[in-house]
Each structure stands twice: as structure tokens, then as C-alpha cells.
Amino acid sequence: MKQALVIVDMQEVFFMDRKNYLFESEQVVENINNLIQWARANDIQVIFIQHTDLGQDDEMAFGKPEWKLHNRLLKQLEDKVIQKTTWDAFYGTELAQYLQDSMIEQLIFVGAQTEFCLDTTIRSAFSHGYHNNILIAGAHSTINSEALDAEQIIKHHEYIWNNRFVNIQPNTNFQA
Template identity: 40%
Template sequence: MGNLTALLIIDVQEAMFSYPDQKLYDEEGVMERIISLQHKARVAGTPIVYIQHTEDEEYTKGTPTWQISHRITPQEGEVIVEKPTWDAFHQTVLQDELQKLGITNLVICGMQSEFCLDTTIRRAYSMG
């Protein structure tokens, strides 16, 4: 990851893990890979931006299930962007935050690839 790259971690929130009867596909493997990316980014000094879904019952701001997973707790100085839709750029400050940091490349990971990751990746590509 170079100087103009940021790691974008999307929707890795406690709600994802709050249903004991509904396990995520390869939950432990996915979390291990996200934790590994987070660690590598921190060691390399690569900015990390957390995207935090904020709506609905499980994602109501301030509730325990809305919190970013305790396994990847953001550190001071790491950016958190709240989003109301599947698209992390729509009605958020994400683009402004990336521009402030001089980011031109993204490494994107997170939860629910068929929803918020897919939408955000397509939008990021469209935006260049």
C-alpha cells in the first residue's frame, strides 16, 4: 500500500455478529483477513477509513450493535464515516475525507459484499 492508498473497512459492526443462529459465511476467515489488512495498514502508516452504517434497528446510532466491531476498534486519528445507504459516498463526507488525505487508491474490505461493498466499489470506480 502506497502513500496515496487508504484502507476502507465497510460495515464491520457488532450487528453483523449479533445473530447466533445466522452465522456469516466464513466469518472467522473474513475477520482474520480484515484484521490482517488493518494491522498491515497501521504498520505501513496507511490511512484507515471505517464506514459505519447508520440506520434501521440494528444500526441505530449509539446502540451496541451499531458500534464498530471490538475486534477492529479504530485508533485515534483513524477516520470514521457514517453512511445512511449502501453507497459509502452517497450523502456522506467520504469523498471529502479522501481528498483531504490525498488518497487516489483504495483497498476495500468489509461485510456483505453483495450490498454495501459492491455498491461502494462500483461508485469508487465511477468516481475514478
Template identity: 40%
Template sequence: MGNSTALLIIDVQEAMFSYPGQKLYDEEGVMERIVSLQQKARIAGTPIVYIQHTEDEEYTKGTPSWQISHRITPQKGEVIVEKPTWDAFHRTELQDELQKLGITNLVICGMQSEFCLDTTIRRAYSMGYKSVLVQDAHSTFDNGVLSSSEIIKHHNAVIGGRFAQLRAESEVQF
């Protein structure tokens, strides 16, 4: 993919793993694939940008649940962008950081499929980025209307081929 690509890891924060009685769809598998993407990007020298949701409640800056998951702790020099809304570009430094790095292509994974991933991918599309949604490296929760697996399938179907290319984690090379 070349060095104009960045891996964007959205909202993989401790809070996602701490809701009482709620578990992310395929939580272990999704996390293994996110860790693998992170490792592949680091080996290739591909920039990694972590999006960190920051607001009141579980995402209050500095609290344990706000921290990026201990399984993917950012290394020195990797970019962390805090965001107050579902859109990682809205009221954040993301666009500036990507421009500084010369990024035109994004590989996107993380949480939650129907909120921050969906909104950020659509915004990236409108801003001219070419994106890959890693179809088996994003997740969410059941919402009372649809199961988490239905939400993920739906978002892969709607986003894929329109707003982003779909790729399995095993197919992603940096």
C-alpha cells in the same frame, strides 16, 4: 502502494455478528484477515477509513450493535464515516475525507459482499479511484437464493478485473 492508498473497512459492526441463526461465511477467517489488513496498514502508516452503517433498527447510532467490531476498534486519528445507504459515498463525508488525505487508491474489505461492498466499489470506480477488493476479506449471509459462498464467488468474478483488482489478503502490502 504508496501513501496515496487508504484501507477502507466497510460495515464491520457488531450487528453483523448478532443475527439469530445467521452466520457470516467464513466469519472467523474473514475477521482474521481484516485484522491483519488493519495491522499492516497501521505499520505502514496507511490511512484507515471505517465505514459505519447508521440507520434505524440494528444500526441505530449509539447502540451496542451499531458499534464497530471490538476486534478492530479504531484508533485516535483514524477516520470514521457514517453512511445511511449502501453506497459509502452517497450523502456522506467520504469523498471529502479521501481528498483531504490525498487518496487515489483504495483497498476494500468488509461486509456485505452484495450490498455495501459492491455498491461502494462500483461508485469508487465511477469516481476515478483505483481499487483493490480483498477477495478473501469480505463476507455475507445466505440469502435464500444463493449460498453466502456463491454470492462471494460471484462478486469476486464480476468486480474483479472490471471495477477493481482482486487480491488475496496475503498479497496485499501497503
């Protein structure tokens, strides 16, 4: 089964201002980088999804420091980067066509934010016919909200997703 590693919105906005720091951010970046190395060692396509706000004054507008992919990620020039303007990486982007053209059958998800863009993209992938997807535990994160702390948000979403929209697997299964 041909796979792709899909890295959602791991952008500088989550590393520049304490109020936006991802829960366990250092470990999440390390885990994602390990997955990138594993993907490359196994000839698996690496796809970066990059949220792009449309307004020039918006925090994540094209070209702003907060918009850039996190500088510690092991991104290479040949990696596909798909910009999106909504929470859904499929909506109004080339993602569906790119996956079809590349004959990708299974998506491996990591990234941010758990309850927003990652959740929406995981559910959209399922609706697009990708029913055997994987989410890597410890390789996605979010920030605290007024209702729940980040750890609770992650646990809740993993409970909802597992064996429905994705199969959650530990990152130890994916070592280069």
C-alpha cells in the same frame, strides 16, 4: 500511489445473532486485522465505514449494540470513521471530500456485506474516478440469502468486480 484501507460495515450486527453471522466470520476478522496492521506499518490511512439507520427503532440505529463496530477489530482513535445511511459510502457523506483532501489515489476494500454496501461502494468509487482499486480476497463476506448461499454470492461478485471495478488480490500479499 497514496492508498487507504476502507473497511465497510464490520459491525456487531453480524456477530450477535446466528441468522446474521457472516460466512467465515472469524477468518474474515483475522484477515482484516492483519490488513489493518499492514496498513499501519506502511503509513496507510485506515477508514471505517459504519452503516447508521435513521429510525431509532431500526436494528443499526446510532448507539445500539448492533450498530457498533465489531469489538475485535484493531481500531484506533486516529482511524477515520464515516457514518452512512445508504448502501453507498460516498452518498451524502464526507468520504469523497476526505479522500480528496488526503490525496488518496487508491482504495483497498474489505468488509460486509459483499452484495450490498460493499458492492455499491466499490462501484461508486469507480464512478468517482478511483479506477485502480483493490479488493482483498478472504476479507469480505456476507450471509446466506434465499437465492444463493454466502459463498456463491462472494464468488459471483468477485467474478463481476475483478479487473473491472477492482483488482482482487490474496490477503497474503499484505502482511505486516
